[in-house]
Amino acid sequence: MSSLRFNAVEEAFKKKALAVCPPSKFTSDYYGKYVFNKATMVKYLSKDTIKALTNVIEKGATLDLALANQVAAGMKLWATELGATHYTHWFQPLTDGTAEKHDSFIDYVGAPGEEIIEDFSGKLLVQQEPDASSFPSGGIRSTFEARGYTAWDPSSPAFIVDDALVIPTIFFSYTGEALDLKAPLKKALNAVDKAAVAVCQLFDPNVKKVRAFLGWEQEYFLIDEGLYATRPDLLLTGRTLLGHESAKNQQLEDHYFGAVPSRVAAYMKDIEFEGYKYGIPLKTRHNEVAPNQFELAPIFGEVNLSVDQNLLVMSLMKKVARRHGFRLLLHEKPFAGINGSGKHNNWSLGTDTGVILYAPGKTAEENLQFITFIATTLKAVYKHNALLKASIMTAQNAHRLGANEAPPAIISAFLGSQLTAVLDKIEKSTSEEAIIIDDKKKLKLDIPHIPEVFLDNTDRNRTSPFAFTGNRFEFRAVGSSANCSSAMAALNSAVAESLIEFKALVDAKIAAGETKEHAIFEVIKQFIKESKAIRFDGNGYSDEWKVEAAKRGLDCETSAPVIFNAYTSKTSKELFTKLGVLTEVELEARNEVKWETYVKKIQIEGRVLGDLVLNHIIPVATRYQSLLLDNVAKIKTSFPADKADKLSKLNTLLIVEISERVETIKNAVDSMVDTRRSVNKIEHEYEKAVAYHDKVIPYFDIIRYNVDKLELIVDDEMWTLPKYRELLFIR
């Protein structure tokens, strides 16, 4: 009997929900306690320092050392009072997650050996040199020049985790190339701000700043810790590489609507309290469709901050899960046959005058502006659909896209019937028909009434990767483990470019003597026509859509390593270099890293799969087969031949099936290992990644199919790996 598995199951069943109490009755008492935000600054910085820092944050003024010193002193005092003894520059390398290196505040006052002082200078706040050689750079940093630097991002507040003051930073090479995901994101946000302000000023000259907003919906699985520990595949790859689906999974849809299980409810409360301490406005928590799958979402905020908060939340979620005897799975597809996890990115732009530019307005002017932003965004998504897909693609997310719950691997935009009717009407009418300016200089817009609240603003079919949902677009193709920076940098850059083009065309028409309103209307119309191919409200899973999308010229590539190429296409290079978001060198380097990461992920999965098969599956299957052989032999000695044949028929068939499957599995593992060996010799990262995709991955399916069949026939008591029903229904 497999004692490890059954002990884990037994222990898991005994676990009770932890008692979780809020740190205080009122959330506001401790909200943002661990963040060096404005409220904290007023206690630790002088008026002049706050003013100067605000100038840096909001207007991009340069940060001088004197100011940095003052901020650092205040930060250190605050952090020390809350128990911090160390500080770290926190950055977002090109691989998953975040990176940090902790340094203590201590230093010698003077010469080495003299008194120790706790020091945190402006210099340390502003810049640090982490050991960069262990982070991927795609060849930008050759080994003899391995230096990389982190630089403080004052627009995202510092915070305290355990005993460390954590400073959000960007990460770049000695020669100035970005080595992280934050730097290009900030540049893209800056570009979209400028471009959107210029367009907004066509409608309202008071607009001086446009911010991009992000509200992420973080999906995740929770698995009992003991069961998790007995699955080497979960432990090492974050997903199950084997496992037959449970007789019951999500077909009754009872998990989504059911009550949150008590151990999980305690976890959810705990993570909210933790999040509040970090000023993360967590708002929504609920069950998701798959068993043991859940979701967490904050109120939306400015993109750069919201991305950082998501990264912090993911690490808090991991930590808190352990406290509750769970392990957190952020992998996009931890289990075959049931829903994977995504992270819908709800995105919009808003002005400093308080207008959400994707929310329909009350007046004709407001609606002309609203339609302007819809049309420019559609144009951006159409032109850069391949890039947007590349921005969310990873080895993990490739499993989720195109599976039955998630968006397909083709980017299209859903608008809903009402907005579609509005755009169709505009496309057909002339500006003379649609725009009337009366004597009192009031604008009238003869387009169908734009309801402030859209009836069909919640597209529940989930098949659209980019859906309009009433006052925002929802980029749904983003994966659950992703850093949203990639998707947000691509989307905001694309929209910035489209807005710049829009403004230039309108300006040219005005210069040629057209009225502003007519000029805007004409360009909107042009954009609606040009981007029509991206609009699709139907079923994204259907085969007809795949054919249709290809006809429309949308990118239909499904192989992840090939999809990454969209970053270095002519249109993408133009986009990023024109806006100053990424250089060609940076773009090429990033793809190298993507291919390298892809190869490593598949390589690890291949190894783990091989080990599981050789150490778990084949030994158990053959042991069970020996039992069957014993049984057949005993039948043969106990009964006359013809009777014995009849009685042992079933077990004989099982014996044969086990032999055949074991042979198939073993052969596939051997061939997979051989293939990996030969593919590893390929030098070019792209070709290697493609070979892993085309030649290595197909073995995974053959192996899994046969192992899962064995799982069905081998004695349950002997099976060592916890089964899907145990992983998914014990909580």
Ligand code: ADP
């Ligand atoms: P759903 O109906 O998709 O579950 P929710 O109402 O839970 O959506 O909201 C999803 C996320 O969208 C939340 O984080 C919410 O704050 C965010 N959101 C709402 N309006 C906007 C907006 N204008 N821009 C960006 N995000 C928004």
Ligand code: MG
């Ligand atoms: Mg949503």
